[in-house]
Amino acid sequence: MDVLNSVPAGGIAAETLRVHPKVAAVFDVLNASDWPWLLLRGEEDLALPSGDVDILVDSGLLPRLDELLAAAGFCRVLALGHGSHRFYFCYTVDDGAWIKLDVVSDLAFGPYQQWRTPWAPRCLRRRVRRGTYWMPDPADQAWLLLLHLFMDKGGISPERQPLALAAARTAADGGRIAESVRRRVGAGPVAEMVDLVLGGRFDDVPATAARMRAAWRGGVSPRLVAAANRLLRRSGAQVRGHTPLLGVMAPDGAGKTTLLNGLHADVPLPTKYVYMGLWGAGPWDKVLGRIPGGRTGKKIYRLVRGGVLARFYRLMGKVVLMDRVAYDALLGGSGGGPLAGMSNALALAVIPAPDVLLVLDVPGPVMFERKGEHTPELLESWRQDYLQLAGRLPGGRVVDAAQPAEAVQRVATGIIWETLSRAAGTRPANRRRHPGHDGGPVAPENAAPVAQEAGAAEALALHLWRLLDWRFLIPVLQPRNLGFGGQVSRETESALRLLDPEAVRLAGPGAGTGGASCDVVLLASPERGHMESAGLALEPGGWICVEASRSLLRRSGPRTLRGWKRTLERRGYQDVTLYWNAPNRDRTARLVPVRSGVAIRDTLALRKDVRFGALKAAAAHLALALHVFDLMVPEGTVTGRRPERGGRP
Structure with missing residues (x-):
């Protein structure tokens, strides 16, 4: 993961830059904390960051960091095995884009942060003001960029070669970090690193980078650190706090699977897709149809499996995206007979209720054109059943799914972020109950008048x-x-x-x-x-x-x-x-x-x-x-x- 600056040494004039309001809010809360911090990279990409917004903070700020960034509208995603990295996300509904913060309190290199350094406090002391934010000293910025390219990437891509050349020119004049680098990898590889870039011999960079990695000295064993972080990463990322469960209901052809697959691929939060399909066709239906209670047994197996998976993923801090939910049992035609009724009741009891239930609204003829299954009249009848059901289910939200898939996904992403933000601390604005009325809180026996x-x-x-x-x-x-x-x-x-x-x-x-x-x-x-x-x-x-x-x-x-x-x-x-x-x-x-x-x-x-x-x-x-x-x-x-x-x- 890039944690270093990607702008030419010396930076860009602050007055020429526009900062996104969400990023500006982050800068404001960090400035108000009175702890030193700086922007490590992406100075030219602050209007609407396309990559990570990399920030270095003083370690003394860490106990309050989650609270401060939550006040700026960001939710933390826990990810073990990434050294001092902390990841925060925010979705901007107006832009339809995610903004990611990558906050570190130490400067470490390598894919597993195995090559550690004590440079963070020194870089913070030498930081330079850029309007509402801070940047590293130009010499520090140059050396950090070169080390990032050699130690992290192991090579320099063509689009980064001009950037590396500008950094090498600044690094050639020395700097506070230069001597520390020489002590860790030797004077020869350091001089060779600068000379290769200045001479434009970028094809020789991988060999020099490999020698620098092998020669690194000081601190805890890099192999031990890499092995420990590699093991910790197996636990996967987790959303901090309560994770929402999003369920989708609609007749065939409304775009349920397309929407959920798109969310699973594009939402940067840790998500898990769960397909229930309790009443869908399967390869063993003919065999099970001959066995008394066979189809009901298949339904029970699927609902138990889906319910267990949904609860497990939620326990592991994943945003659960559920294709079909237990509420399908409330629709007409979901099955008859006592066994079917028992399985439907079991589904409502076992499968967790979604925090948000999206009911995709598409006219019957449009659904028929998409999949060619059933008839337009039957699909329109099912559509009306789903709309009536949505009006009496908790968390029901009707979404116009006749519009392009990208627009539907953008609406659903906004709903996910709204639910996640509310679970992280923001209460729903539509709860307007006065104490003691309409289910409001009842004052206990020692309450004053x-x-x-x-x-x-x-x-x-x-x-x-x-x-x-x-x-x-x-x-x-x-x-x-x-x-x-x-x-x-x-x-x-x-x-x-x-x-x-x-x-x-x-x-x-x-x-x-x-x-x-x-x-x-x-x-x-x-x-x-x-x-x-x-x-x-x-x-x-x-x-x-x-x-x-x-x-x-x-x-x-x-x-x-x-x-x-x-x-x-x-x-x-x-x-x-x-x-x-x-x-x-x-x-x-x-x-x-x-x-x-x-x-x-x-x-x-x-x-x-x-x-x-x-x-x-x-x-x-x-x-x-x-x-x-x-x-x-x-x-x-x-x-x-x-x-x-x-x-x-």
């Missing part, structure tokens, strides 16, 4: 109320000084600032709020360091709210809601109480005190109509009987009060 905050309510948009449900769990409905930290989405931050325009974000693990004191601190999916920051920021008598999820795979910190409760108690907080966000924090309908068995049983009784509701309720009742319900709570909120010192603050 809502009438006390009538003035604050007028300043809040209705759809932002749901992001502030935690206020009903503490007696401070209108904080004087509000602090927040953790994985707080941009929309949640906007709601918090409407509640308190002077709300402050915790500066970082253990750093507090830069001297400000808060009477209320909200932490969303925090790390252990955020608890330390909250302790530094919270004034005596102040309240803390921790929104957390159960995660047995956490590497550090509490893994359960009971663990978060005990953490607060060990840190000296008083009146610590745990609440269950039912069903979850994204769709909170009730805030249930975990200490109240009656409230939990009442909530479970209301959820028997959901998928596996009876089974989940039985498991919850068993957990209550065994007094381990606080270990089983999937998502909830823990509140606590910092003790006062010497009276009221």
Whole structure:
């Protein structure tokens, strides 16, 4: 992967360049972080980057990097075995293009980053300002480019030869990196590298590059590093957080497979294509047709296999693209008889429900022209059935698929990105429920009167109320000084600032709020360091709210809601109480005190109509009987009060 600059040494005048708004937002948040960073390559390609936007940052910025770039609209894709590389993606709907950030904190060379260097801090100290962004010093830029071409690529392609020649002319005058390179590969190969490029003998570059690779000295064994990274890459890339499942429904000829194959090939995120085809024809249909229950058995096998694959891929952090979904069982003509009815019900139970369901809308005659199967009248009848079904299914989106395939794919890509962004922290804008109405959150037994905050309510948009449900769990409905930290989405931050325009974000693990004191601190999916920051920021008598999820795979910190409760108690907080966000924090309908068995049983009784509701309720009742319900709570909120010192603050 290219991690080095591809512009002539000396760069391009900043005033002649146009920067894409999404990239400009990245530059803004990095500049605001007060940590050094620079753009490694692609200065001439910032208007709409066709390749990676390669950025070098100080290692001290890494703990906050995901949060900062999420604020700029980018989602991280985890990829092990790539050294210090971190990859972030954003889809621009207006341009119909993906923008990829490749952020590193170290400078390493080779296809597996096996040849490491300590040059990153030095290059950051010598960086040069280019308007709103920073570039390497011209001499550093020249040497990094030459090493990239020799150590990474092992050759110089014709289109890069003028660029290499310009870099060699600058490198011939020396530079801070030059001596370090000579110590690692020897003075002879370094001089030969520069002379080959200046002399235009590009055919001899591969041999010199091989000698430089073999002669590299210093640091950890390159072979060991390459072997370790090669092994780590076998795990594959993963989308961080909740990965969306996209299902597609339509009659034959609407373009389902064409759309999903196009998405699988063109979306740069880790994706997996799952073809269900539960009721499709197969080579063994004639044999199975003679066996009682044969076709139903084939259907059960396919639905179990597809459901397991979809869930496994999702667990592995892949965006699942599902061709046909279990909702096909709700259509007329999907099969008759008790066995078919049982298999259809099993399909609805086993196959995961898609986050987004695309129903491709194509007139019957158009579908007939595309595939020549069935009749235009029958296809039009099926089309109407699908459209009626789309109106009553969760996540249903009707897409005009009569337009060219490229346009349909662009619409679907935008929907995928919208869903992924929302799962990463942005809440849907159409959830406009006021607390306590139309399924909104019900205030727990210790909630203060809502009438006390009538003035604050007028300043809040209705759809932002749901992001502030935690206020009903503490007696401070209108904080004087509000602090927040953790994985707080941009929309949640906007709601918090409407509640308190002077709300402050915790500066970082253990750093507090830069001297400000808060009477209320909200932490969303925090790390252990955020608890330390909250302790530094919270004034005596102040309240803390921790929104957390159960995660047995956490590497550090509490893994359960009971663990978060005990953490607060060990840190000296008083009146610590745990609440269950039912069903979850994204769709909170009730805030249930975990200490109240009656409230939990009442909530479970209301959820028997959901998928596996009876089974989940039985498991919850068993957990209550065994007094381990606080270990089983999937998502909830823990509140606590910092003790006062010497009276009221």
